């Protein structure tokens with residue numbers, strides 16, 4: 001089987017094909033320059049046809065490198081999908097070959113963590129910047145005061 005390509009003819013007659021691949025992660029990026037995908041994307045699952053749809057059902061796993069939110073050190077995080085379930089109307093598949101890379105890419109990117117902290121969530125620089133974080137929190141409170149002033153104007 002070609003990477004990401006499902007040959008529809010091979011599914012006709014009720015055949016279910018196993019998908020088990022380790023795919024080059026280059027299809028995932030670069031979406032944003034600070035994200036790095038260097039680990040192969042492993043996919044495992046199956047694909048088959050219903051009367052009018054192609055069904056793809058698989059698990060996927062890879063790793064992503066994201067800068068730590070505090071110290072900026074590149075931090076590796078698992079990225080996985082337990083239940084990727086994709087359907088495509090057969091009549092919309094051109095040339096009897098369906099490429100699921102775009103669908104898989106979108107599904108994986110949705111799973112990206114919004115922020116990452118190195119060292120398993122205990123960034124060594126957290127202690128250094130903690131006092132500043134607290135100071136920021138105090139400043140936030142004072143910024144709400146202008147609204148109180150608005151109330152006084154009434």
Ligand SMILES: [Zn+2]
Nearest residue numbers: 068071118123
């Ligand atoms: Zn860090």
